[in-house]
Amino acid sequence: MKFVYLLLVSIIVIGTIIYIWTIGAALVGAALVGAALVGAALVGAALVGAWWAWYAKRREILSGLKIGEVIEVIDENGVASNEEEFEELYRKRMEAIDARVKSALPDALVCYSAFPEGEDGLPIDCLDEIAIAGKVKFVQKHDSFWGAGGDYESAIIENPNWFIVLRLAEEMIHTTGDEHHKYLEGVAQKGSEGEVAIYEFCMGS
16 A cells, blocks of 8 residues: 555646646746747848848938938039939939920920939940840830830931931831830840841830
């Protein structure tokens, strides 16, 4: 009888020890999981903070203006000391480019929007620069939704500058009948036929 009593007591003690050990292990595991989650959250917050700092700095560089400060935007025609003067310089540069386009194509529908911007954020007049080197032909599919017309295909030309590309884009608009998409934003190569590169116009509205 005494033996049975001792056996029961031993079983109870061992069971209690196992139960306490299991609970402790679970608590330790939960603590480790919690620590991992907190660590991940801190790392995520740090990454988000670093990205936001980069984004804010990038916006400052692109806009040419530092937050809360007045900076100088240097142009060959003068110096802009604030946002208003920068916008005025931008407007004048755009007007000068547009004036050249209207002088060459006074009654054109096409509008030139393929100009790049310099490090100062101002538009660059590249109308006289070669747009595509070598022999090239332009094509454009007609879309009846935008007007009555047909597919456009230019003659083969060589080393066209942006003025020539503009003239071809004007021809394309009249051929396809799409007067909605009249802003020339660039060109893209579709393929080639021998030594002739095949391009299409990138038009915006």
